[in-house]
Amino acid sequence: MGLTSKILPSGTIIAQDVAEKAFLETYTQKAPSEWINGSVIDLPLHDETCKDVQGFLTELFRNYFSASGQAGQVGENALFKTPETLRRPDVIVYQATDQSHTPVEQALLIVEISTPESHRRDRVEKFLAYEMARVPEYWVIDMATEEVLFYHLNDNGLYELAELDEAYLYHSTSLPKLQISPDIFWQEPLPDSDEVIALAKAMLR
Secondary structure (H helix, E strand, C coil): CCHHHHCCCCCEEEECCCCHHHHHHHCCCCCCEEEECCEEEECCCCCHHHHHHHHHHHHHHHHHHHHHCCCCEEEECCCEECCCEEECCCEEEECCCCCCCECHHHEEEEEEEECHHHHHHHHHHHHHHHHHCCCCEEEEEECCCCEEEEEEECCCCCEEECCCCCCCCEECCCCCCCEECHHHHHCCCCCCHHHHHHHHHHHCC
């Protein structure tokens, strides 16, 4: 068993001693939940602000793929299998797959929109799970502190906090030419559909 199996999961446990197959058959059609080493964890629903950020990112990534011509897909709350868990990231960017859940090797980038309730889960539990799964990039958008943490795997397979450039932009290591300012997530209102399309195209010029 790996390191993540020794960490007690945070959140409300709604069932224990559940096999992975049973979780997929029974719980995936119910309220959002995750499977952690045999325990089923209930996931609270996001508020409207978090949903807006989630929708903005999904639209941005999809327009990025459309404008760049690169093959890729974007999912919201899609099941992602790590070595010891079935997680449900807020946003996941992955290579095309026809499977019911996203295989480890297909993931390119994961984003979690963090709230006080999910702070430990996003910064500790999922950090370790995604690192162990070798997800190339992991973003944590903390809505309470208005902080964005961009992590990428280093040569040793460990997450390293990325630095912003002189223009206060983060440059993705998995999606060529994709760059973003953390400040955009606190913008009110967030960019609309036309602005997102223009933003994606501007990155690729």
